[in-house]
Amino acid sequence: MADISFETAHTADAPAFVAPTLVESVMATIRQRILARSLTPGARLPSIRAFAKSMRVSKSTVVEAYERLAAEGAIRSRPGSGFYAAGSLAPLSLAEIGPRLDRAVDxxxxxxxxxxxxxxxxxxxxxxxxxxxMPQAGLRRALRTAARTDDVALADYGTPLGLPPLRQLLARRMAGHGIEVSPEQIILTESGTQAIDLLCRFLIEPGDTVLVDDPCYFNFHALLRAHRAKVVSVPYTPSGPDIDLFAQALAEHRPRLYITNSAIHNPTGAILSPVTAHRLLKLADQSDLTIVEDDIFADFEHASAPRLAAFDGLSRVVQIGSFSKTLSASVRCGFIAAPRDWIDGLTDLKIATTFGGGRLAAELVLTLLKDGSYxxxxxxxxxxxxxxxxxxxxxxxxxxxxxxxxxxxxxxxxxxxxxxxxxxxxxxxxxxxxxxxxxxxxxxxxxxxxxxxxxxxxxxxxxxxxxxxxxxxxx
Amino acid sequence: MADISFETAHTADAPAFVAPTLVESVMATIRQRILARSLTPGARLPSIRAFAKSMRVSKSTVVEAYERLAAEGAIRSRPGSGFYAAGSLAPLSLAEIGPRLDRAVDxxxxxxxxxxxxxxxxxxxxxxxxxxxMPQAGLRRALRTAARTDDVALADYGTPLGLPPLRQLLARRMAGHGIEVSPEQIILTESGTQAIDLLCRFLIEPGDTVLVDDPCYFNFHALLRAHRAKVVSVPYTPSGPDIDLFAQALAEHRPRLYITNSAIHNPTGAILSPVTAHRLLKLADQSDLTIVEDDIFADFEHASAPRLAAFDGLSRVVQIGSFSKTLSASVRCGFIAAPRDWIDGLTDLKIATTFGGGRLAAELVLTLLKDGSYxxxxxxxxxxxxxxxxxxxxxxxxxxxxxxxxxxxxxxxxxxxxxxxxxxxxxxxxxxxxxxxxxxxxxxxxxxxxxxxxxxxxxxxxxxxxxxxxxxxxx
Incomplete structure (x- = not known):
């Protein structure tokens, strides 16, 4: 638990969901150190006495934990000289990093x-x-349209930023939410998840702290674990994050990034109030915090709620969106709207990690947006x-x-x-x-x-x- | 240059392609330390005297470099107390990490x-x-077929591993190259690049060493930079990597991973000989090296060349493939064939970073593979x-x-x-x-x-x- 910690800014009492035995806790700590490479293959484990002291458990608990880890092959004992991390490859396992949750709430x-x-x-x-x-008739029509399109659209890579007319159309749609953005600030991605992943790669380093809402979309936890971020959460109220606890978390943890949904919050359905949005951006300015506003539920709104990206003018807020929830999750297409001077760096990273994007998916989405069926x-x-x-x-x-x-x-x-x-x-x-x-x-x-x-x-x-x-x- | 280094096992003389001025070298070093976070925002820069000594340049060169960096806003001077890294966000820039190349060969x-x-x-x-x-008529036919398929295929997420009948078919095709693999060991991805990216996330940590061929597919360099890996290269001969220098690189750098194309090598077109393949796998066994065999050119072969994955039985060799080069780069579909006990961890990572895969692309590829047009x-x-x-x-x-x-x-x-x-x-x-x-x-x-x-x-x-x-x- 020492290496990748999950904390909360709550003062609320937070009972451990599954109470592991002390032996299991010690085992989990060692496993995590091996996975997080603070114990590299071949490294000597702490002595039983020292570890018992630091974990505040009895020596017999540590002995039992080490023996069970040795039986699993995670560590090896050398008679007379202690225990060592096993030498074989220990690939990153998301299931093992962070708190060990019951599989039913993992x-x-x-x-x-x-x-x-x-x-x-x-x-x-x-x-x-x-x-x-989903708009099945429209999707089928878009596929038939694609079957008659030109060779390049069917077989070539997309351009680095993605299909220009779709980016133009997305810029116009965002203007409808008060967000001024040029098509050159929009990058298409394979999905909303991939958009956030690309931004995390661009913005954070392993060990950096990221703020999320509590509760928040559960895949944010998994994604941030994959980036080896330290995650801190702030309670969400019906009008946005609890702003006092947010300020407290900023002061205490100095996060680089805050990831949220502001239009329709997942899972609560709450909508950010203009007052909270304003206070939040002021705090972000003061502590040089970057915000990823995941706006994939934008088109479900009945009336347009405040957007952080609109207030901020895409300077420290970056927005992402996708059509997986509204059009099709089979035809993958997401996007990022980011500050202008990030675009080159993001595009380099996009090429390095996915090469060209999926042009066909972008063409299908464009057809559905243009013909009014969307x-x-x-x-x-x-x-x-x-x-x-x-x-x-x-x-x-x-x-x-x-x-x-x-x-x-x-x-x-x-x-x-x-x-x-x-x-x-x-x-x-x-x-x-x-x-x-x-x-x-x-x-x-x-x-x-x-x-x-x-x-x-x-x-x-x-x-x-x-x-x-x-x-x-x-x- | 200290933080992310690019080295080669060559002893051949390697002239710097562009000779930067000394001032530019000093500037690049500082920029890289800031980007790699060895100089965090607010951290004090080395004193002019100390830095001049460690870089073996004159103090006036360092003064000039610091002043130019301050003019750029990358660092700040505080009168009487030296220079400090600027406080603003310094996102990962692939263009800045690693050797600064002329844009024409970047x-x-x-x-x-x-x-x-x-x-x-x-x-x-x-x-x-x-x-x-590309098979335009087949692609158009596959799109028309998709337009008549069921609702779920058109609108739902794919299953975690990806479309089962396509994975079954891929397993049969790999058997044709002598690779025994169950469909449950195959994971579909959005592309070959994304397959390698997912494997890098699973297998390496920032700072780990990865071997590549010299020359190799250039995007491997970019991708490995994005993973902050230390990259070491081994000269490629017409029958595979130079095996003596390969052994030397293993001993000297203890890499975790080797990424290569063995069937048809990019860019050289060379084919791995059975003798080299055998010696390479023996070396890999001895030093517990994992190998990613990028086999995206498999279907261009006239006769089937040796595959590392076939000799090794997918135990320390993992294979990736895609249809971007043979069918369409617009319809994105790649795959990973991996050891059985990696599948759960890889699938968790795939969900965390891309959620469900693009089902439509998999359906289109399946149609083309099944109807004989491929x-x-x-x-x-x-x-x-x-x-x-x-x-x-x-x-x-x-x-x-x-x-x-x-x-x-x-x-x-x-x-x-x-x-x-x-x-x-x-x-x-x-x-x-x-x-x-x-x-x-x-x-x-x-x-x-x-x-x-x-x-x-x-x-x-x-x-x-x-x-x-x-x-x-x-x-």
């Missing part, structure tokens, strides 16, 4: 369950719309989601599950369970009945959301979900 | 020129086939490339440019220029005439390939190329 596990689920599985916990809610689709989708939101809210309330805020825009209802009911336990039971839920602690660095579940209202049409939920809570 | 610059080039530009230096050489296309393509290879070779010899080996398979002819002619200079002149060349030193870590150019024979049909070349060499 962010990656939730993603994998949702991505892997077959047709028989219901997925109220997943983060995207059912395929049948706008019509989104109008219908917002209305359909509003109905599903109302209906899901009613059904959840009927079984004692309470939305945190009333009728948010977007896909998600962040809900509290009745007192004494543990979301991870409910998720485990529901999974046995083929229902994938998203337990609160998967989104919470401080592990203080054990009473919450996130529901995707578009995936909640099947009444069996509520029967399974009710049964899982009753046991 | 690997990223060559990529960007090729990716950005308009129709009026001839690109014998680029790394891919003209769009018209096989027919490749048969025709190999014959067409063999003709272009012969023709380009003849035209080059006529103007005094000599292929390094005779009639290799694949796309590339690695050629020596007449004595005294500098490839980078020729490339600069040709660019003024709208011809993008690939000068040897873009591929050479040791910068010992200043007499070489890489020609893509499929991009050499236009006779103007040879006129421009001749003129550029004559000047």
């Amino acid at each position: 962010p990656l596990w939730v993603s994998r369950q949702s991505l892997d689920a077959g047709d028989e599985v219901l997925k109220p916990g997943c983060g995207w719309l059912p395929a049948s809610w 706008r019509k689709h989104m109008d219908l989708l917002r209305a359909r989601l509003a109905r599903a939101m109302a209906e899901t809210g009613t059904r959840l309330k009927a079984i004692g599950i309470t939305p945190w805020i009333d009728q948010p825009a977007g896909l998600f209802l962040w809900c509290g369970l009745p007192d004494g009911v543990d979301a991870a336990e409910v998720a485990r039971r529901a999974l046995a009945d083929n229902v994938v839920l998203a337990p609160g602690n998967a989104f919470s660095l401080s592990q203080t959301a054990s009473r919450f579940l996130r529901f995707n209202v578009a995936q909640c049409e099947d009444p069996r979900i509520f029967k399974v939920l009710e049964a899982a809570m009753a046991r | 690997p990223l610059w060559v990529s960007r020129q090729s990716l950005d080039a308009g129709d009026e530009v001839l690109k014998p230096g680029c790394g891919w086939l003209p769009a018209s050489w 096989r027919k296309h490749m048969d025709l393509l190999r014959a067409r490339l063999a003709r272009a290879m012969a023709e380009t070779g003849t035209r080059l010899k006529a103007i005094g440019i000599t292929p390094w080996i005779d009639q290799p398979a694949g796309l590339f002819l690695w050629c020596g220029l007449p004595d005294g002619v500098d490839a980078a200079e020729v490339a600069r002149r040709a660019l003024a005439d709208n011809v993008v060349l690939a000068p040897g030193n873009a591929f050479s870590l040791s910068q010992t390939a200043s007499r070489f150019l890489r020609f893509n024979v499929a991009q050499c049909e236009d006779p103007r190329i040879f006129k421009v070349l001749e003129a550029a060499m004559a000047r």
Whole structure:
């Protein structure tokens, strides 16, 4: 736990979700040191006496931990001279770095369950719309259009920044949210996730501190672990991050970066208020903080909420977006809108790590945006989601599950369970009945959301979900 | 230069390509320390006297360098107390890390020129086939087929490993090269570059040493810079890496990883001999070296050459492939075949950094592989490339440019220029005439390939190329 730490600016009490035995804690600490290379292959482990003292455990606990690690092959003993880290390759394992979570609330596990689920599985916990809610007719038409396009579009690499007419169109769309941006400040990527990944590569070093919301989109945790960042979280309120604790986290941890969704927050559905946005940017200016504003839910809004990028004029705020949630997750296309003087460096990194982007995906998205089918689709989708939101809210309330805020825009209802009911336990039971839920602690660095579940209202049409939920809570 | 070093196992003399002034050298050193964070914002710079001594330059040179850096805003002076690194964000810049190359032989610059080039530009230096050489009819048919496929394929995320029937088919194809692999050991990625990037994330840490061939595919240099690896190169011979120097590099630098193409080597077109393959794997075993075998040119072979992955049985060798060179670079699809116990960790990393893969691209590739159009296309393509290879070779010899080996398979002819002619200079002149060349030193870590150019024979049909070349060499 020493090397890559996950902390929270909460003062709230944060019980460890799984209480490991002392032996397991010692083992985890050593494993993490090996993975994080503070113990390189062949390096001598701390002596049993010294380690027992520093971990505040008994020597017999350390002896037992070292012996079990040796049995696993992670370390080797040399009689008379102590224990050594094993010499073989210890590849980066996301599952091992950071707090060892129960697999049912491990962010990656939730993603994998949702991505892997077959047709028989219901997925109220997943983060995207059912395929049948996507603009299928438009997608099919765009594919037929692509089949008649020129050779270069079908077979060549994209240009370094990505398809120019799509970047022009994105710049015009962002102007609609008050963000002044030139097409030359927009870089296309394979997805929103890849956009954030590229920015992390550009902006942070291993060991740098990054602020996230608590709760936040769970893949931010996994992505930041992959970058070996130190992650600190700030509680999210219905109008944005708790600004006093945000200021405190800045002073205490001096983070380089803050990653957030400001338009429609995932998982809570909350919307940043103009007052909070203004105070947040003032704090960011004072402490030279860079902000990545993940705006992939922008088009689900009923009315345009404040954007940090709009207030800031893309100087210390960079925005990312994608069409995976609104058009298709099969046709991958995301984008970054960044300060002008970052573009060259970002483009070099993009070429180095992905070479040319996927031109076909950009062409398909452009076709759908240009012919009006995207706008019509989104109008219908917002209305359909509003109905599903109302209906899901009613059904959840009927079984004692309470939305945190009333009728948010977007896909998600962040809900509290009745007192004494543990979301991870409910998720485990529901999974046995083929229902994938998203337990609160998967989104919470401080592990203080054990009473919450996130529901995707578009995936909640099947009444069996509520029967399974009710049964899982009753046991 | 202290922090991220580029070394070579060559003993050959390696003249600096551009001779920077002493002041510029001092400036570059400071800039690199700032970028690599060995000088963090606010940190005091070495005193003028101490730095002059350690750089073996005069104090006035350091004064001049510090003043110019202060004028640029990279550092700040505090009267009476010396110079300090400026406090603002210093994002990772690939262009600044590593040796400062002339932009004309900077690997990223060559990529960007090729990716950005308009129709009026001839690109014998680029790394891919003209769009018209790709299976356009098949691609168009595959798009029409996709337009009739089910909703899920068009709109949903792919499964974590990627489309199962495509992975099954890839496993069968690899069996044809003698590589025994289960579909569960294959992970689809967005591209070959992304496959290598994912493996680097999984296998190496900043500061680890990685071996590459000299010359090698230039984007390996850029990618490894992005991973902050220390890169060491070993000269490539017509039958594979120079095995004695390879052994020497292993002993001296203890690299974690070796990245190579063994079937058809880029840029040389050489093919690994069975003897070299065997000796190389023995050395790898002895020093616990992992090997990434980039096999993206596999389908251009006339006869199947040895694969390291086949000899090794995917235990310390991992293979990657893609269809960007043979089918389409617009429809992005690559893959990794890896040891079984890496798959979980690689999949977690893939989800964290790209979430689901692009399912549509996988569906399109599967359609083309299944309906036989890929096989027919490749048969025709190999014959067409063999003709272009012969023709380009003849035209080059006529103007005094000599292929390094005779009639290799694949796309590339690695050629020596007449004595005294500098490839980078020729490339600069040709660019003024709208011809993008690939000068040897873009591929050479040791910068010992200043007499070489890489020609893509499929991009050499236009006779103007040879006129421009001749003129550029004559000047």
